[in-house]
Amino acid sequence: MTITIEIKCPHCHTTNISRNGKKGNGKQNYRCGRCGRQFIGDYQMTYPGCLSGVVAMVKIMPVRGIGIPDISTVLKMSITKVLNVHKSGNYAVRPKQTHYDCLEIDEFWTYGGKKKNKVGCIYAYHRESGEIVA
Numbered sequence: 001m002t003i004t005i006e007i008k009c010p011h012c013h014t015t016n017i018s019r020n021g022k023k024g025n026g027k028q029n030y031r032c033g034r035c036g037r038q039f040i041g042d043y044q045m046t047y048p049g050c051l052s053g054v055v056a057m058v059k060i061m062p063v064r065g066i067g068i069p070d071i072s073t074v075l076k077m078s079i080t081k082v083l084n085v086h087k088s089g090n091y092a093v094r095p096k097q098t099h100y101d102c103l104e105i106d107e108f109w110t111y112g113g114k115k116k117n118k119v120g121c122i123y124a125y126h127r128e129s130g131e132i133v134a
């Protein structure tokens with residue numbers, strides 16, 4: 001039985017990669033043929049918070065009503081990492097289409113650092129594509 005693992009560049013998502021030696025801890029290092037970025041494959045990651053795609057999951061989960069501690073538990077990453085993703089996130093919404101037949105609008109409330117800093121957020125959601133539109 002052969003197991004095939006497809007490795008993509010975490011930056012530009014191309015499969016044009018090559019091996020580039022080993023890291024000091026013995027993990028295989030790869031180099032992207034397009035953008036030149038060096039990285040370690042997801043299958044060798046020790047900490048789940050470094051997996052590619054996990055940042056996108058962290059960004060979408062609060063919109064679905066999942067709290068910060070629950071995100072940390074489900075994705076097996078620290079609360080600090082979850083909060084840092086939200087702090088450093090660029091949340092400018094860019095819709096992929098110019099027209100949507102049906103959108104759902106919802107709101108959620110959160111706190112910005114302190115309980116005094118209550119912040120409300122209203123967003124529009126396209127259920128069929130899973131896209132946040134506005």
Ligand SMILES: [Zn+2]
Pocket residue numbers: 009010011012013014032033034035036037
């Ligand atoms: Zn790349």
